[in-house]
Amino acid sequence: MKSTRTRGEETEPRSIALAASDDQPDTRLAEEREHRYLEEQLRGALERGELSLYYQPQFEVRTVRLAGSEALLRWNHPVRGMISPAQFIPIAEESGLIVPIGTWVLQEACRQNYLWQQAGYDPIRVAVNISAQQFAQVDFSSTVAKALAASGLDARYLELEMTEMVLMRDIRIFGPRLANLKTLGVQLSMDDFGSGALSLPELVRLPVDSLKIDVPFVRGLNETPGTLRLVNAIVALGHSLGMNLIAEGVETEEQLEQLRQLGCDKAQGYLFSAAVSANDSEDYQRLTAGPPEQEEPR
Ligand code: C2E
Numbered sequence: 001m002k003s004t005r006t007r008g009e010e011t012e013p014r015s016i017a018l019a020a021s022d023d024q025p026d027t028r029l030a031e032e033r034e035h036r037y038l039e040e041q042l043r044g045a046l047e048r049g050e051l052s053l054y055y056q057p058q059f060e061v062r063t064v065r066l067a068g069s070e071a072l073l074r075w076n077h078p079v080r081g082m083i084s085p086a087q088f089i090p091i092a093e094e095s096g097l098i099v100p101i102g103t104w105v106l107q108e109a110c111r112q113n114y115l116w117q118q119a120g121y122d123p124i125r126v127a128v129n130i131s132a133q134q135f136a137q138v139d140f141s142s143t144v145a146k147a148l149a150a151s152g153l154d155a156r157y158l159e160l161e162m163t164e165m166v167l168m169r170d171i172r173i174f175g176p177r178l179a180n181l182k183t184l185g186v187q188l189s190m191d192d193f194g195s196g197a198l199s200l201p202e203l204v205r206l207p208v209d210s211l212k213i214d215v216p217f218v219r220g221l222n223e224t225p226g227t228l229r230l231v232n233a234i235v236a237l238g239h240s241l242g243m244n245l246i247a248e249g250v251e252t253e254e255q256l257e258q259l260r261q262l263g264c265d266k267a268q269g270y271l272f273s274a275a276v277s278a279n280d281s282e283d284y285q286r287l288t289a290g291p292p293e294q295e296e297p298r
């Protein structure tokens with residue numbers, strides 16, 4: 001379950017987090033040591049080939065056909081085994097390592113997606129998570145352009161996911177950067193929609209193609225009174241702005257059926273598949289890919 005925010009802008013300062021987590025000096029020291037150990041290990045993880053991308057399929061809700069895939073970073077540490085992104089991405093962000101790692105993620109996702117197309121699979125769009133620090137780099141658009149050019153992937157098959165907090169930071173500075181990205185031809189989506197400090201006037205001005213409905217809303221559909229109406233309103237809002245709606249964390253048939261009735265466009269979650277290795281993801285591409293439905297250009 002994704003309970004920890006992992007894109008820096010939403011995490012509390014480390015000193016506060018540590019103070020709140022435990023008053024015991026021994027525990028604090030152990031946590032500090034663990035943090036330093038992971039940071040040091042993360043520094044060489046890319047070169048040692050310990051990082052990889054897993055892919056979680058996304059499906060069209062109406063037809064249950066494969067619509068795309070979200071690339072999710074995995075760290076297989078030689079001693080610790082699989083370390084969760086919730087644990088290491090905040091460390092990568094704090095140390096600035098997220099910038100080179102994030103560039104590698106972009107390159108690798110583009111490379112892999114192009115390879116799939118070359119191997120004859122129906123083209124799908126791969127979504128890549130972008131952290132605040134990456135987006136803040138002045139040359140971010142050119143990093144994206146280079147990743148596309150180096151791989152040969154057409155920009156329409158790349159989607160960049162950013163949270164509300166990243167997208168709404170300072171529209172005066174970042175608005176032109178988003179416009180540059182749109183000029184490249186990539187798709188933009190707002191991740192974890194509904195969990196940040198949303199400003200509706202800014203949402204209207206953002207050149208975003210999709211809204212991703214955050215896991216708690218999907219979970220709340222049949223658990224929390226009022227959530228159904230809330231999700232209904234989010235879908236209507238997104239559609240009125242010409243955006244696609246993607247539900248995250250779909251775990252049951254009942255949730256899928258409710259999302260279908262609400263007119264949600266796409267869904268991902270354990271009901272279909274967890275994120276799997278590039279090799280394993282070929283299995284569902286073989287089985288379920290189909291021509292993408294027409295999407296309104298924005
Ligand atoms: P996210 O982008 O919102 O990704 C969705 C998370 O929900 C993933 O967790 C996914 O495995 C998990 N999930 C998928 N299906 C279900 C479900 O049915 N139920 C529930 N409860 N959860 C589901 P994961 O892979 O642990 O990643 C956590 C977060 O780490 C991501 O959240 C994203 O914010 C961050 N992250 C992962 N890869 C990258 C990356 O390459 N770069 C950056 N900057 N952040 C990344």
Ligand code: MG
Nearest residue numbers: 070129161191
């Ligand atoms: Mg995401």
Ligand code: MG
Nearest residue numbers: 191192212248
């Ligand atoms: Mg999300």
